[in-house]
Amino acid sequence: MQGYADLGITAARLADLRAAAEAARSLNYSPYSNFVVLAAVETSDGDIFGGSNVENVNYSLTKHAEELAVLAAILAGAGPGGAWVKTLYVTSASPCGSCRQFVAEFGRADTVVLIDRIDQETARSASLPGLNDSSIEAWTLGGLLPAAFASTDLDRARDEL
Numbered sequence: 001m002q003g004y005a006d007l008g009i010t011a012a013r014l015a016d017l018r019a020a021a022e023a024a025r026s027l028n029y030s031p032y033s034n035f036v037v038l039a040a041v042e043t044s045d046g047d048i049f050g051g052s053n054v055e056n057v058n059y060s061l062t063k064h065a066e067e068l069a070v071l072a073a074i075l076a077g078a079g080p081g082g083a084w085v086k087t088l089y090v091t092s093a094s095p096c097g098s099c100r101q102f103v104a105e106f107g108r109a110d111t112v113v114l115i116d117r118i119d120q121e122t123a124r125s126a127s128l129p130g131l132n133d134s135s136i137e138a139w140t141l142g143g144l145l146p147a148a149f150a151s152t153d154l155d156r157a158r159d160e161l
Ligand SMILES: [Zn+2]
Pocket: 064, 065, 066, 095, 096, 097, 098, 099, 100
């Protein structure tokens, strides 16, 4: 973990990511856990997309905020052969293992992951408070998901046939 500035994120960029995540609160649907997660991704083209968790009564069908932010970027044209996920911002908790793998498909080892450790009362409130630098953890995706399962693993397996 490092300071976000150490990973090339400016306060202005962080504010843009937080604003997109905050706007995605209107998409939140978390009646079962009451656990609100807000996320945003910045693509290598500089575009920013927000996402929020969407639950299902069958818990395993729940979509995570990070997934939906990435999917919003893909629907806008990012993805394989195009823009990649340069930065992921997420509130409330560290991205789960599934989301780390999901983002890795469309990001890189040096994709910056910003975890904003706001509490649930704040996440559910109408607006995020001003930036508190001490609540932001900055990681690289490679640091959060070392030795990730990747397409190169499949390529290697095919070569062995
Ligand atoms: Zn997740």
